[in-house]
Every structure is written in C-alpha cells, then in structure tokens.
Amino acid sequence: MNKEDFYIFTPGPVRMPKYVLEEGSKQIPYFRTTSFSKIMLDCESMLLDLLNAKKGTRVLFLAASGTGAMEAVVTNLLSGDDNSFIVNGGSFGQRFVDICKLHGLKYIDHKLDYGSSFKVTSLFDNKTKISSVIVNGNETSTGVLYDLNGIGQFCKSNGSLFIVDAISMFLTDPLDMDEMGIDAVILSSQKGLALPPGLSMIVLSEKAQKRVLANSKNAKSLYLKLDDYLKDMDRGQTPFTPPVGIINQLHVRLKNIINDGGINKQIENAKKISSYFRSQIQELPLRIFSESPPNAITALTPTDGRSAQKIVTELFDRYGIYVCPNGGELKDTVLRVAHMGDMDKEYVSVLVSALKDYYSR
Ligand SMILES: *Cc1c(COP(=O)(O)O)cnc(C)c1O
Numbered sequence: 001m002n003k004e005d006f007y008i009f010t011p012g013p014v015r016m017p018k019y020v021l022e023e024g025s026k027q028i029p030y031f032r033t034t035s036f037s038k039i040m041l042d043c044e045s046m047l048l049d050l051l052n053a054k055k056g057t058r059v060l061f062l063a064a065s066g067t068g069a070m071e072a073v074v075t076n077l078l079s080g081d082d083n084s085f086i087v088n089g090g091s092f093g094q095r096f097v098d099i100c101k102l103h104g105l106k107y108i109d110h111k112l113d114y115g116s117s118f119k120v121t122s123l124f125d126n127k128t129k130i131s132s133v134i135v136n137g138n139e140t141s142t143g144v145l146y147d148l149n150g151i152g153q154f155c156k157s158n159g160s161l162f163i164v165d166a167i168s169m170f171l172t173d174p175l176d177m178d179e180m181g182i183d184a185v186i187l188s189s190q191k192g193l194a195l196p197p198g199l200s201m202i203v204l205s206e207k208a209q210k211r212v213l214a215n216s217k218n219a220k221s222l223y224l225k226l227d228d229y230l231k232d233m234d235r236g237q238t239p240f241t242p243p244v245g246i247i248n249q250l251h252v253r254l255k256n257i258i259n260d261g262g263i264n265k266q267i268e269n270a271k272k273i274s275s276y277f278r279s280q281i282q283e284l285p286l287r288i289f290s291e292s293p294p295n296a297i298t299a300l301t302p303t304d305g306r307s308a309q310k311i312v313t314e315l316f317d318r319y320g321i322y323v324c325p326n327g328g329e330l331k332d333t334v335l336r337v338a339h340m341g342d343m344d345k346e347y348v349s350v351l352v353s354a355l356k357d358y359y360s361r
Pocket residue numbers: 011012065066067068092136138139140165167168188191
C-alpha cells in the first residue's frame with residue numbers, strides 16, 4: 001500500500017473509495033434538469049432496495065448534516081399529541097432529547113448507563129402511552145448497537161411510530177425496514193456511505209408520510225418543511241439546491257455496492273474488519289467499552305491508566321492516524337475506532353502496528 005497523507009478511523013468522515021474520489025473531482029452540473037432528476041430517482045430506488053423498504057416508501061434528500069435530518073424528522077412527524085420514548089445511551093440519544101425539548105414535544109428520556117445495552121422489556125413495562133419510539137440504531141458515542149428487531153416488535157404491537165437514526169449503522173450492521181417495522185430512517189453521507197459530509201437522507205414509510213402531511217399546517221421551519229420535499233421528489237427534485245456533487249457520488253457508490261454483492265457483502269466485510277481489529281489488540285491494555293458493539297465502530301477504554309484523549313493525540317502526532325476522542329464525561333476514559341468506509345485488513349493493520357509500537361515504548 002502506498003503511504004497516505006493520513007489514515008482515518010473516525011466515525012465520519014471515513015475513508016472514501018477511489019471511485020468516489022474520482023467522481024468528486026468533476027465539474028458540478030446544473031440540477032433542474034431531467035437527467036439530474038433521473039439520478040435522484042435512481043438513488044432513491046437503490047436506497048429503498050438496500051433498506052428492504054415496502055412499496056410506497058420515499059427518500060428525501062437534504063443539504064444538511066445528520067442532525068438537520070434528525071430535527072426535520074422529529075418536527076415533521078411528531079406533534080403536541082405525541083409522547084415519544086427516546087433511548088438515550090450517549091450524545092446522539094441526548095440530541096433527540098434536546099430537539100424534542102427545544103420544540104416543546106413530550107418525551108420520556110430513557111437514560112442508559114454509558115456502554116450498556118437496551119432492554120426491550122423497559123418499553124413493555126412502561127405504563128405511560130408511547131406514541132413513538134426514537135432510537136439511534138448504533139449509539140456512535142459509546143459504540144452500542146440496539147435491538148431494533150425487539151423495539152420494532154414493541155412498536156408493531158403498540159401501534160407506535162418507529163423512528164431510527166441509522167446514520168452510523170447503515171451498510172455495516174443489519175437494517176431492514178420491512179422486517180423491523182421501521183417508519184422513518186435517517187441516513188447521512190459521511191458514515192458507512194463513505195461520501196463527503198453534507199448530504200442527509202430521510203426515508204419515510206407511507207404511515208410516516210401521512211404524519212408529515214397531517215402536521216404540515218403547523219410547520220415552524222421553511223427549510224425543513226418535509227411535505228415540500230415529498231411533493232418535489234415525485235419528479236426527482238428538491239425545493240432548494242441539493243448537494244449536487246455528493247448526490248452524483250452517492251449514485252456511483254450505490255451502483256458499486258449493488259453490483260458488488262449488495263448490502264450483505266458490505267455488512268460481512270465490516271464484520272470481518274471489526275473482528276480482525278478486535279482480535280489484534282487483545283494483548284494491549286485496551287478494553288472494549290460496550291456491552292453490544294456493532295460492526296461499525298469499537299469504543300475502547302485504556303486499562304493502564306493512560307488518558308484516552310492523550311492516546312488519540314499521540315496516534316496522530318507520531319503516526320498520522322486519526323482515531324476519535326470522546327467528549328464530556330468520557331473524555332479521558334473512551335476513544336473510538338471506526339470500521340466504516342473503504343476498509344481492508346492492510347489499511348487496518350497500519351493502525352494495529354502503530355498501537356503495538358506505541359505501547360512498546
Ligand atoms: C454522525 C451521527 C449523526 C450526525 O451528526 P452530524 O454531525 O450532524 O452529521 C447523528 N447520529 C448518529 C448516530 C451519528 O453517528
């Protein structure tokens with residue numbers, strides 16, 4: 001492998017494949033055209049295919065980072081009549097709490113100890129009315145994968161709307177809208193999709209679309225008013241300028257995934273890469289932080305008293321390797337290594353060798 005300017009193992013941005021980089025070097029075409037509409041509709045149908053979405057499900061494209069899509073989903077799907085159960089296992093769960101709070105929406109803040117998994121029984125045991133469940137499929141800040149099948153079963157039996165932020169699990173960990181009974185999926189370009197940041201996608205079941213239409217008269221945001229996006233998407237367009245270049249990159253990326261064995265091959269590869277990394281660091285003073293780690297990311301706690309923050313800084317300063325620090329309370333105790341994007345054993349072994357060298361000094 002040629003030496004690269006830097007090696008990147010952060011949960012966004014992630015390492016992008018060559019063909020994505022090449023597409024990104026082209027001039028950006030004008031977009032109110034039938035040929036760009038076709039690209040948008042093509043992207044939609046490929047995404048729906050990869051998500052195993054029911055007929056009638058739609059994809060909306062937003063020029064926003066993932067948080068913009070989180071806020072759009074919450075404010076367009078929920079109203080004053082709702083009471084949402086939010087699985088809050090870290091900073092991304094907390095973000096949903098903050099969004100609901102800011103917009104005056106009712107919620108149950110179900111806080112988990114950092115790193116622990118979610119028990120679906122806490123939904124069934126809850127005595128208040130739960131009209132919707134909101135969860136980050138993978139809580140990226142602690143590397144915890146939640147039981148979406150179990151939560152989906154609760155939502156089905158309880159008639160609750162099921163909202164999943166799948167930003168950091170799509171393409172690395174299993175996600176099936178139909179089987180899991182999911183009504184809204186939130187995606188973003190800079191994680192498993194391995195594209196530049198700036199594009200997010202909202203996938204809505206028919207039930208979720210009805211919510212958008214029913215709530216639209218109370219909209220408090222012009223930019224994030226999703227019924228306009230729904231209407232325009234009928235002809236493969238958006239109300240405002242989309243990130244045209246990233247959508248072109250998405251188009252080549254999705255075609256490549258589908259021609260190269262589909263979603264199962266992607267998940268299989270992420271599983272192989274994460275297991276390889278975890279097996280290679282067993283002898284090092286690093287413990288896996290999470291009770292149920294996804295394929296997407298490994299959160300690690302130093303067991304020899306070193307500061308996690310310091311390890312992150314030194315890996316970059318000495319070896320040109322980006323891994324990810326944590327903020328807040330976990331600043332000194334947790335660091336994260338992502339397995340999303342264009343990863344193979346050779347690339348990961350650069351990090352493994354650096355860690356071994358670092359600890360041998
Ligand atoms: C990265 C991420 C987001 C989006 O964060 P942005 O900085 O707004 O792109 C949202 N949810 C999860 C679980 C994430 O990993």
